[in-house]
Amino acid sequence: MKKEYSKTEIKIKTAAKSLFLKKGYSATTTREIAKKSDINLALLNYYFTSKWKLFEIIMFETLFDFLSKMVEVYNDEKTSLEDKIKLTCEKYIDMTIAEPLLPTFVLNELKNNPTSFLKMPSTKMIMKSRLVAQYQEGVKKGIYAKIEPIHFVTNIMSLIVFPFMCSPILMKMEKLNTEEFNNLMHERKKSIPKWIIKMIKK
Amino acid sequence: MKKEYSKTEIKIKTAAKSLFLKKGYSATTTREIAKKSDINLALLNYYFTSKWKLFEIIMFETLFDFLSKMVEVYNDEKTSLEDKIKLTCEKYIDMTIAEPLLPTFVLNELKNNPTSFLKMPSTKMIMKSRLVAQYQEGVKKGIYAKIEPIHFVTNIMSLIVFPFMCSPILMKMEKLNTEEFNNLMHERKKSIPKWIIKMIKK
DNA sequence: TTTTTTATTAATCATTTGTTTAATTCAATT
DNA sequence: AATTGAATTAAACAAATGATTAATAAAAAA
Numbered sequence: 001m002k003k004e005y006s007k008t009e010i011k012i013k014t015a016a017k018s019l020f021l022k023k024g025y026s027a028t029t030t031r032e033i034a035k036k037s038d039i040n041l042a043l044l045n046y047y048f049t050s051k052w053k054l055f056e057i058i059m060f061e062t063l064f065d066f067l068s069k070m071v072e073v074y075n076d077e078k079t080s081l082e083d084k085i086k087l088t089c090e091k092y093i094d095m096t097i098a099e100p101l102l103p104t105f106v107l108n109e110l111k112n113n114p115t116s117f118l119k120m121p122s123t124k125m126i127m128k129s130r131l132v133a134q135y136q137e138g139v140k141k142g143i144y145a146k147i148e149p150i151h152f153v154t155n156i157m158s159l160i161v162f163p164f165m166c167s168p169i170l171m172k173m174e175k176l177n178t179e180e181f182n183n184l185m186h187e188r189k190k191s192i193p194k195w196i197i198k199m200i201k202k
Numbered sequence: 203m204k205k206e207y208s209k210t211e212i213k214i215k216t217a218a219k220s221l222f223l224k225k226g227y228s229a230t231t232t233r234e235i236a237k238k239s240d241i242n243l244a245l246l247n248y249y250f251t252s253k254w255k256l257f258e259i260i261m262f263e264t265l266f267d268f269l270s271k272m273v274e275v276y277n278d279e280k281t282s283l284e285d286k287i288k289l290t291c292e293k294y295i296d297m298t299i300a301e302p303l304l305p306t307f308v309l310n311e312l313k314n315n316p317t318s319f320l321k322m323p324s325t326k327m328i329m330k331s332r333l334v335a336q337y338q339e340g341v342k343k344g345i346y347a348k349i350e351p352i353h354f355v356t357n358i359m360s361l362i363v364f365p366f367m368c369s370p371i372l373m374k375m376e377k378l379n380t381e382e383f384n385n386l387m388h389e390r391k392k393s394i395p396k397w398i399i400k401m402i403k404k
Numbered sequence: 405t406t407t408t409t410t411a412t413t414a415a416t417c418a419t420t421t422g423t424t425t426a427a428t429t430c431a432a433t434t
Numbered sequence: 435a436a437t438t439g440a441a442t443t444a445a446a447c448a449a450a451t452g453a454t455t456a457a458t459a460a461a462a463a464a
Contacts (some may be wrong), residue, residue: 208411210411210412225418241412242411242413242414243413243414244413244414245411245412245413245419248412249411284425
């Protein structure tokens with residue numbers, strides 16, 4: 001189903017994504033993209049019609065990739081709720097260490113242009129995930145304190161993602177280099193599940 | 203000490219801030235600023251030299267305002283740790299409801315231009331605040347579980363701020379309008395302190 | 405009032421930017 | 435080998451953008 005991209009198209013998309021992530025949509029020029037991907041400027045429009053279309057494609061694929069990976073963990077049939085939380089932290093922290101600019105980029109562009117998200121594969125899948133169901137079962141059984149599911153999932157994501165978005169501040173506050181900062185995030189792979197479980201335990 | 207701004211300068215700054223917050227630095231044009239503030243385009247450069255200088259001034263004042271308000275609560279001599287957490291949540295959630303675009307804007311522009319932050323009034327004040335000290339006292343006394351202070355303050359801010367940055371997603375997921383979303387955030391003023399305290403209790 | 409300084413304006417400049425055109429090269433097909 | 439269609443290129447266009455200029459209006463100082 002997925003469109004097959006030629007080498008040139010991939011070069012353009014790769015360069016464009018890296019620039020969009022770093023500088024945002026508006027601050028990135030088509031000439032920069034052409035230069036970085038080592039193609040002629042006109043090819044950008046030849047293959048992708050316009051800067052905006054190219055951006056939309058990259059945005060969609062990026063979000064789609066991310067959501068797919070996320071839902072995969074959320075919906076695993078074999079794992080317990082607490083394992084799911086652990087796996088979520090591990091997976092998403094690793095993913096974000098690999099692409100630390102992504103969360104701020106996505107949320108910022110989403111702010112600038114909320115409609116570009118409407119086409120997205122239903123984000124509602126998260127609320128209907130096994131993770132949420134398992135938590136609610138736990139509540140019924142009296143194991144967990146009752147928290148609205150929307151708050152529950154928001155809390156997990158907040159603790160995982162926000163520190164990355166604050167990295168410039170945290171690194172300045174604690175005089176960290178990138179490696180030290182990443183270590184701090186690695187620590188959180190073990191801590192966040194503990195914190196979350198404390199939060200939901202009665 | 204603070205510079206006195208003329209009426210015209212305030213008009214420019216107000217319009218510019220609102221546009222920068224909404225669209226970011228690059229996507230905002232000087233002509234838009236001039237139009238919105240109802241001044242002649244040349245006055246922008248007359249008073250502020252350049253778009254970038256104007257932006258720096260706005261950025262600095264915004265961050266300074268925010269940090270001042272934050273540190274004020276963190277360093278209150280009268281309140282207990284748990285009260286400080288409650289007050290922080292209340293104050294910052296209210297602040298962010300009033301200016302919901304600010305966190306994403308700040309963190310994004312900071313990502314694009316990390317140096318613009320170096321001039322900032324020491325963010326280190328947070329780590330040396332009474333709030334952190336009180337938490338560490340509690341750890342010594344054996345009341346609280348030991349968490350690195352940097353994680354402790356990060357967690358508080360994460361739970362408070364991140365949901366605002368996700369508002370487009372949350373609103374779509376739960377089909378909320380702005381009022382309903384704000385209510386959700388108001389709820390968190392009471393919940394977050396409870397969650398944080400559970401997190402740090404042994 | 406006259407002079408001087410400050411504030412405001414319209415017009416313009418020099419770049420930059422996204423996009424298009426028309427010509428050329430390359431690759432596949434006949 | 436000739437032909438056709440796709441890929442690539444250099445050049446150019448039109449609009450937008452940040453900034454400046456030179457002239458004028460308003461306010462303050464003399």
